[in-house]
Amino acid sequence: MIFTLAFRNLFHDRIRLAVTLVGILFSIVLVAVQLGLYLGASRMITANIDHADADLWIMPFGAKSFEDGGLLMGTRERHQALATPGVAQVTPLVVRFTEWRKPEGGSTRVVVVGTDAEEGAVKPLSLKTGTWEDIKAPDAIAVDETYLKDLGVDGIGDTAQIGPSRVKVGALTSGVRSFTQSPYVYTPLSRARSLVGAEGSDLATFHLVKVYPGQDVEQVRTSLLNRLEGAEVLTTEEFHQRSLRQWLFRTGAGVALIGGALLGILVGTVIVAQTLYSSTKDHINEFATLRALGSSSGYIHKVILTQAGLSAVIGYVLGMLLALLIVLGSQSTPLPIVMTPQLAAGLFTVTVFMCAISAVSAIVKVTKIDPATVFSR
Amino acid sequence: MTRKKSATPAATESNAKSEPVLSATNIVKELGRGAGTVMALKGVDLQLVPGELTLLMGPSGSGKTTLLSILGCIMTPTSGELTVAGTKTAGLSPDELAVLRRDHIGFIFQSYNLFPTLSALENVRIALDVRGQKGYEAARRCEEVLREVGLGHRLRNFPGNLSGGEQQRVAVARAIVSSPSIVLADEPTAALDGENGNAVMELLARIAHEQGRSVLAVTHDPRTLPYADRVVRIEDGLIVGEERRPEGLDAPEITDLTKRRKAHA
Ligand SMILES: Nc1ncnc2c1ncn2[C@@H]1O[C@H](COP(=O)(O)OP(=O)(O)OP(=O)(O)O)[C@@H](O)[C@H]1O
Numbered sequence: 001m002i003f004t005l006a007f008r009n010l011f012h013d014r015i016r017l018a019v020t021l022v023g024i025l026f027s028i029v030l031v032a033v034q035l036g037l038y039l040g041a042s043r044m045i046t047a048n049i050d051h052a053d054a055d056l057w058i059m060p061f062g063a064k065s066f067e068d069g070g071l072l073m074g075t076r077e078r079h080q081a082l083a084t085p086g087v088a089q090v091t092p093l094v095v096r097f098t099e100w101r102k103p104e105g106g107s108t109r110v111v112v113v114g115t116d117a118e119e120g121a122v123k124p125l126s127l128k129t130g131t132w133e134d135i136k137a138p139d140a141i142a143v144d145e146t147y148l149k150d151l152g153v154d155g156i157g158d159t160a161q162i163g164p165s166r167v168k169v170g171a172l173t174s175g176v177r178s179f180t181q182s183p184y185v186y187t188p189l190s191r192a193r194s195l196v197g198a199e200g201s202d203l204a205t206f207h208l209v210k211v212y213p214g215q216d217v218e219q220v221r222t223s224l225l226n227r228l229e230g231a232e233v234l235t236t237e238e239f240h241q242r243s244l245r246q247w248l249f250r251t252g253a254g255v256a257l258i259g260g261a262l263l264g265i266l267v268g269t270v271i272v273a274q275t276l277y278s279s280t281k282d283h284i285n286e287f288a289t290l291r292a293l294g295s296s297s298g299y300i301h302k303v304i305l306t307q308a309g310l311s312a313v314i315g316y317v318l319g320m321l322l323a324l325l326i327v328l329g330s331q332s333t334p335l336p337i338v339m340t341p342q343l344a345a346g347l348f349t350v351t352v353f354m355c356a357i358s359a360v361s362a363i364v365k366v367t368k369i370d371p372a373t374v375f376s377r
Numbered sequence: 378m379t380r381k382k383s384a385t386p387a388a389t390e391s392n393a394k395s396e397p398v399l400s401a402t403n404i405v406k407e408l409g410r411g412a413g414t415v416m417a418l419k420g421v422d423l424q425l426v427p428g429e430l431t432l433l434m435g436p437s438g439s440g441k442t443t444l445l446s447i448l449g450c451i452m453t454p455t456s457g458e459l460t461v462a463g464t465k466t467a468g469l470s471p472d473e474l475a476v477l478r479r480d481h482i483g484f485i486f487q488s489y490n491l492f493p494t495l496s497a498l499e500n501v502r503i504a505l506d507v508r509g510q511k512g513y514e515a516a517r518r519c520e521e522v523l524r525e526v527g528l529g530h531r532l533r534n535f536p537g538n539l540s541g542g543e544q545q546r547v548a549v550a551r552a553i554v555s556s557p558s559i560v561l562a563d564e565p566t567a568a569l570d571g572e573n574g575n576a577v578m579e580l581l582a583r584i585a586h587e588q589g590r591s592v593l594a595v596t597h598d599p600r601t602l603p604y605a606d607r608v609v610r611i612e613d614g615l616i617v618g619e620e621r622r623p624e625g626l627d628a629p630e631i632t633d634l635t636k637r638r639k640a641h642a
């Protein structure tokens with residue numbers, strides 16, 4: 001009967017139900033989009049770091065993110081690192097902003113990522129067309145298909161210029177977007193050096209370290225720090241976090257996204273609380289009657305909580321449908337929204353929590369019911 | 378207690394016959410606050426015994442509803458003692474009072490107080506549901522009681538689609554479905570026409586006589602008198618008289634008695 005009563009109370013006033021659902025829907029969509037953007041941005045920011053096959057990153061002191069490394073370290077550091085006990089492999093990686101000159105004129109900034117993939121560094125993520133062998137061909141590079149238009153090329157085989165050198169699109173990645181909006185250009189290490197004006201040098205932005213299986217990563221890190229001067233050594237996870245902090249929090253972008261999500265929760269809670277309260281007020285005589293009939297206060301609270309829960313479930317389903325449509329629609333934009341099962345589950349928890357909080361004012365209201373009002377109607 | 382002793386000898390006899398299921402002693406109730414405080418009850422003694430339909434009559438504002446609320450453990454008295462089914466109510470928490478109501482008292486209201494969004498059957502079922510009685514057995518019991526009050530053909534109707542008399546009979550069914558020993562009704566016929574009012578009074582009398590419950594009905598309505606075993610009169614917060622239908626006498630006698638009292642006053 002609790003469910004029946006809650007259900008009927010809810011559907012009794014369709015307009016109020018609509019307002020409640022719109023409130024929940026609004027919240028869910030807002031929170032889903034904000035957090036989805038946050039996730040999307042996070043993935044973009046850390047994609048290259050997460051895909052690198054490394055236990056430790058050796059980087060110039062103070063490098064804030066993947067794109068912020070400079071070109072400082074050379075063979076000396078590499079050999080020092082290789083000589084450190086526990087280190088199995090050290091792979092240099094070049095990451096550098098540079099100018100891409102479109103074939104039809106005009107230019108745009110790109111991030112050249114130079115690596116020798118077979119040595120276990122950053123692999124161009126999700127190669128869609130072509131292979132790493134194609135990138136090793138003379139002048140060849142890989143770019144993401146999303147940025148073809150920005151780069152002024154049409155596809156495989158097209159050429160452009162970076163600095164004085166000619167580059168040729170040899171392979172395409174898919175869905176590798178850049179948070180800085182400067183497309184990544186993947187190419188082998190030595191070509192990358194020449195593209196960024198360090199031809200023939202042994203310089204690198206990062207050295208990616210693999211430790212021997214079973215080695216204590218912390219211990220290796222300490223030894224590395226003792227040998228390398230002016231360098232920092234971070235685990236992949238630490239570098240991941242540092243990049244996120246840099247882009248999402250130093251720049252305020254993440255704060256805005258999370259703030260937006262919190263605002264969504266707040267507005268939704270206020271709307272649901274308001275409608276639930278007014279519904280409870282409308283049915284207050286029935287609750288007083290229940291009380292006179294001898295129901296416990298818990299019984300009445302359950303009716304209200306069930307009403308809140310039902311609103312939550314219906315609102316969540318509708319909100320998720322709309323959110324998924326928006327997520328789908330965002331996939332071809334520069335900043336695609338990400339929806340994961342964890343986020344979906346989290347949103348459900350948030351919705352239920354929101355509705356439960358909303359029920360508080362209604363519950364306080366019924367707690368104050370004087371059952372004596374049953375006689376004065 | 379002194380006033381009670383001065384009642385007819387029949388009353389004393391009847392009280393002796395069975396133990397009171399509800400007993401109120403020197404009930405005082407102040408309502409409102411500050412300058413607006415009203416002493417709605419000024420020391421009321423009342424006992425209810427099983428198997429009797431008692432009418433509580435009195436002018437408007439005399440404290441009938443207030444007394445009913447206190448007897449039903451819905452209000453707590455300012456002072457005085459109330460015992461319901463052997464339990465003293467003094468010092469009980471609102472939830473403990475709710476349990477007492479749930480276990481021993483059924484209520485019938487002037488404006489029915491049915492749930493508009495629930496069918497007749499569901500309105501009765503909720504009274505068992507709050508007692509934790511659910512499922513098939515409970516549903517069957519509710520149907521049975523609705524049949525008893527003559528609504529076997531209206532189980533699925535919503536209150537909006539029932540006449541006033543039918544709605545009040547649903548309310549009666551709701552009040553008795555849990556087999557309370559006490560049924561309290563506040564002006565149960567006030568919103569009904571003569572025929573429907575009589576049907577409800579007949580039901581209340583049957584509930585008292587056939588089911589052995591103790592029924593107390595507040596009423597203004599002289600048409601309800603023929604159904605009463607006992608009439609208690611209240612004026613300005615005090616019980617001022619009590620009449621009982623002498624054993625074997627028919628209802629009209631009691632009506633006459635009342636008329637005599639009125640003529641007296
Ligand atoms: N909440 C309240 N605050 C102050 N006074 C009240 C309150 N409720 C009732 N009263 C007063 O208490 C007295 C008794 O009221 P009660 O409702 O018990 O009368 P009643 O006999 O049921 O009247 P009626 O026949 O009109 O229903 C009245 O004088 C009324 O004005």
Ligand SMILES: [Mg+2]
Nearest residue numbers: 441442443563
């Ligand atoms: Mg009254």
